[in-house]
Amino acid sequence: MATDRPTPAGPAKPDLSIVESRVYRGPNVWSYEPAIHLTVDLGILEDYPTDTLEGFTDQLLELLPGLERHTCSRGVRGGFVERLREGTWLGHVTEHIALQLQQEAGHDLRRGKTRQVKGRRGFYNVIYAYTDERVGLDAGRLAVRLVNHLVEPEDGFDFAEEMDAFLRRVQRLAFGPSTAAILEEAVSRDIPWIRLNEYSLVQLGQGVHAQRIRATMTSMTGALAVDIAGDKELTTRLLASAGLPVPRSEAVRSVERAVAVAERIGYPVVVKPLDGNHGRGVCLDLRDADAVREAFPVAQGESRRGSVIVETFVTGRDYRCLIIGGRMQAIAERVPAHVVGDGEHTVAELVEITNSDPRRGVGHEKVLTKLKVDDAAVELVRHQGFGMDDVPPAGDMVKLALTGNMSTGGISVDRTFEAHPDNVEIAEEAARMIGLDVAGIDFICPDIASPVRETGGAICEVNAAPGFRMHTHPTVGEPQFIAKPVVDLLFPPGAPSRVPIVAVTGTNGKTTTARMISHIFKGLGRKVGMTSTDGVVIDERLVIKADASGPKSARMVLQNPRVDFAVMEVARGGILREGLGYDRNDVAVVTNVAPDHLGMRGIDTLEQLADVKAVVVEAVPRDGFAVLNADDELVRAMRRRCSGSVVWFSMEPPGSKVREFIDEQCRRGGRAVVLEPTDKGDMIVIRHGRRAMQLAWTHLLPATFGGAAKMNVANALAAAGAAFAAGAPLHDIRQGLRTFTTSYYLSPGRMNLLDVRGIDVVVDYCHNAPGMRMLGDFVESYAGQKTGQADLGKSSRIGMIGAAGDRRDEDMRELGAIAADHFDVIVVREDAHLRGREKGVAAELVAEGVRARMARDSVRCKQVEIVTEELDAVRHCMARANPGDLVVLCVDKHPVVLAELEALTKHAQAGAHSTEVAGDPDLDPAELHEAAQAAGDEAAASAEA
Template sequence: MNNKTIDIIDVLSLRGPNIWTYRPVIEAWVDIGDLEDSPSNTIPGFYERLTAWLPSLVEHHCGVGVHGGFLMRLREGTWPGHIMEHVMIELQNLAGMQSGFGKARETSKRGVYKVVVRARHEEVSRAALVAARDLVMAAIEDRPYDVQGAVNNLRDILESVALGPSTGCIVDAATDRRIPSMRLNDGNLVQLGHGAKQRRIWTAETDQTSAIAETISSDKELTKTLLQSCGVPVPEGRIVNSVADAWDAAESIGLPVVIKPLDGNHGRGVSTNLRTLPDIEAAFLLAEQESSDVIVERFVLGNEHRLLIIGGKLVAAARGEEASVVADGISNISELINSQLNSDPRRGSSEDCPLNLILIDEADDPRVVLLELARQGYTTESIPPAGEKILVQRNGNVAFDVTDQVHPSVAAAASLAARIVGLDIAGVDLVAQDISRPLEEQGGAIVEVNAGPGLLMHLKPADGPARPVGRAIVDHLFAENESGRIPIVGVTGSHDTTAVSRLIAWLLHLQGTYVGLACKDGLFLRQRHVLKKSSDNWDASRQVLMNRMVETAVFENSSKTILSEGLAYDWCQVGVVTNIDPADKLPEFYIEDADQMSRVVRTQIDVVLPTGVAVLNAADPRVVELAPLCDGSVIFFAASASTAAIVTHLEQGQRAVFLRDGHIVLASDKEEILIGNAVQDKSALNIETVLAAIAAAWALGVSPDLMRVGIESFEPTDAVIAA
């Protein structure tokens, strides 16, 4: 019986560095059944169908390394697992989630392959995997397939799970500086850095954004009062409680005026250039729907501007422009808006569009547009005379970059306004005719100071260059020499990894460091046993990295954890490999021998920082072979100083830890430090366990005296269980 189908047996989400790459991937185990006997060049019409559906596959170099390389493999003959890999990559690319990395490898079981593809968002990649399988099968069986429908579905999933553009640009900037990031919820709350060195962002708000400052900024009258008291130019005005009161205020201030809600945002409920009682009545009712309190202010002549202040410095500025249409004498205003304004590719409803659509349907709450048209004597159904210009919207189009035009005194006023309110990141709104001149010369004024300002207008301006606002926020949070990293120690190997991890954490604890430890014995914080069950998994390690108190982290990583989840961190300061047992294998992961296991264990050494240290067992040949793969330095350990790897290592001026006459020796070139006969009473500990832990502690600067005390006082079964 023929079984020419592709079954997805299992899917692993490797969310950190893994045996394939440093980045998160989806690893799918697929069974191609009898298709193992049907490479692509034996299936009539397969090549033509697949390339017609996905012509952009020509961009895939594949292992050939040239443009069109994958198509060459396709014509020569390759198997469905490999084809699925490339189709999955291309579907993700077409959906807007760039993914260039992929692998397809046979397992020891005939017809079963591991298909591995970069996964920036697991939900999208899982859906892309299924879509890739279905598409390949449709091409094999000569059935129709809705490629665009599949891409649209992936795009919808991506939009629902991806970070917003403002948060995304900050995370990207942190990545460029090699600052690690962790998403803390399904929204835009992100941790930059680890443990005690972390900072948090939520879109354009940070953990330095004061709640008091945010409250002040949401109260426009209080903000204006504070700014005015410090000499910042603001428009005169006051709170009003009725239409009659609004008219009295307008007459007192002097027409024209602006009416807006006291605690509104994003321009909702704001009406400008009001000159008549009917206009003021309509504007008051509009603002009242946004807030219980309404403000009447002097109308400041000029364009709206948004100045982005980060850490007291002007980083970007954008100007607003009125939106208007020109009548053709045939179309009504609704049709003119759609044909002349909403047809602009820069306008849209998604976060990626710098300009918003102008909504005129009643269901879309077009109150501001309708009010503006009514003031000119029109409705959306009116057909004005040909050539007449009709103002549709006065604000909401602040997306034209003017950063390089801002006068220094204007930048200083905006910076002062942010400091007065108390915001570390602020969107300062001001009105001026010419942003390149001082405000005082033209009667300009600052009208609002906003917390959590949107960044899209500066990232994708309707006109002008994009500004590196994400980098400015990251540089504000982290000094130039800061990476947000704490020292991380990763321990892996076949045996004794739990004991090594516990002893390393104990030695670091004695140094006065707040240590977080995740190992098979549980989760420990400062030697308190806070989680009793096995913590040999991703979640426990992430708990350590999220803890603001943790100054150093120690993680035990079994081979199974590396294969099923990946590492919970991107880089480490110290990577320890205790040993690789020749009998080791994990057949449930298709790891059949010690050589394959070595490639698994290598993952821990691949992530050692260039400034870090690999601690390796010099008595284990397979472990010794990992030394050249480390980007940092290496400390070998072994029970005997005559171990070949140690002798050679010391001759090269490197460091080693070994035992001589019962004494632990720290050796570097020709210098030696004796720890003393510290292991004689620790028969429960394997000597190599002690040596590995001592080497890791040495790499992290623990003093020899503390090492001695630590070994003498360590009790591996002693744990205080938290209540």
């Protein structure tokens, strides 16, 4: 440990700093749960572990004694303190401080880890859990400041003040007690939720099953009922028409009218705003005209429409009855804000003592609200015979407010099981009359245990979106778990809250596989939401044209109320940047892992890339499935990370080692999708245990081009496995694969075959070496088919290729070398967004690979040219081609390229390149250029391609 090292004299200046921060909002490469990821630079502090910093540990524990409870890697209480005294690095200390700061704010979080950044001395990855991401980030920043301060005091840094400011920010951002109670109940039932704004608007559930709440207002709360409850005069009239006990009242707009009504109905009276809330502007027990005149402007000031209610003053205790779904769920007696004399302290001192209760906060941030001393409170105290500096006798209650609202500092006493059945029936009928699913009925009566029709009393108010904290956190009595009936209302027992999610990842083929799966389930009548590198598709409609393979797009799909089945293409970039956009997926598909994006975001090896792709497999629950490519060793190894079952797919023939492995798995009851060769061709077979079910001939599937496109055969196997795992019937899977084509409408930019003036043109997104190998195999097979159909032995193959600028030099060269084996002429283009490269550099690297291959071996390619602009390169390829030739265009912006090809098809002259498209309106060049530009901007910003 650190005790064996020589002790340095001490750091010249602490310079621990945050280099980068990320928020993972779902499963990620570090954790199954949401986490904050800070990359920190210890600077000179790399040479100073904690045991070399005199007094550091003692000062830290004095400021944050809760750290003594941290177990750390020791697994026992005090384990972290042991590490501190033995010597640990300050990145690790930052992790624990960030966790403890959040615990001080009431977030019970314990998960964290710190790992050194490979190859960078003094740099550490600090990962820790969070509940609210803004609180988590604030905790990390404050932790870094505290560490630096403890090493060398920072001028002007007062940890107590910083901690107080941090806690105040937490309170502002936190959900209120009502929302928090509902969310806690939802989480206990495994109902997912998404916060939709900075306040209390929350979505529970996903897609078609989603419900929304805002505090205690729900998706089922009628707007009309809320309006009625907000109009106190109308509320009273409706309740009176049902024979329910209510005070006599009338709405007025002038002082003199208020006095006239008060004299008619008889003193004492109550004056309150027509449409107020939280007890604001309510003036009670007014006994003469002067009191009414004085109270009127107070009530009118809180009325949005300027009207004021004058009603008879009903004496008794103040009860709040909570009705949910038409049934009484809780009753609380509300006691107005007050202090109780002790014979020693003044009223003002008693207020200060009461407000020091940690349960009291500002507004609704805590279970109790701090007492407020305003002019009205001082006047009320005076009416009771005291001044604020007087010492009331021991046991005397001094009221600071007349209303029992919690928002004005009142307390609550649980009376749920004391109410008389007649009173319960009256409250439930009142909620039904107004039409509220969640209602707070305010009763004034001598005793809720006695029937109000006999003892006197009335319903003085009906509230929409009533607060829960008086019931969940009563000052006296047992808390009532009233969130349960609210969640029951939104999600009755047995009702689903989640939509099935199929996640597809891999280096190549994930977009086509996702489209195939989506097509199968569209055929089943499902409303499918799909994300891909081309955009977000909701029920066959492209709603966003952009690279949408990241977590933000996934959340958009799950928020859409039409979606009842989700297919998510999951890219490496999104996982590294934010994790998954959801907590779990029912089916995870991994097509392959091949060299691409290496050297980016710390991913330098295939094994590391496989770890990133495996996140979707780790997100499979016990009753879910992972569909894995058994032909890929790295993908095959992911089975150990799956909590659910595995469905294998393989292109390997019977008798191979992979097939022997699959046979063994199936003998144990496993599932697989394989190819069985016959004299008629390859048959796709689904195996489940010892059963084998024939699905389709590969050469009869349109997407395989008669079996020539082996990559789409593999994609069909993966899609069939995912659909089978998700419960699709066999004949629907078969029909889906038989009707899925690589036309521009079903699979834009992926193996689109067009006839342009007698030239076969294939448009594809291929942009890396592994993809080029598969595309090259297709070119050979397809050209062989054409040769067998006619004497086309002398036809040429022209390829347009390009690589993204953020790939490694060797990857670009390899792409060119592989392409040289399959094309006679290669035209190298560049992406519109160069991703850090100078113009022409990426194209030259690809061309170098082509030339090196041409010089070293006897290959097909005889000529390589560089035309950097994509449209110019397309025109150049088409100008060189003759009828019967094969042109393969590996594109960046497929909408623009397809529009250009459509234009060429519509014009008789070979050299015409008009941008006007006379044919398909879906291929309008102006719109497609704009869409492609937007897609390119998104891709450059997110690097998720």
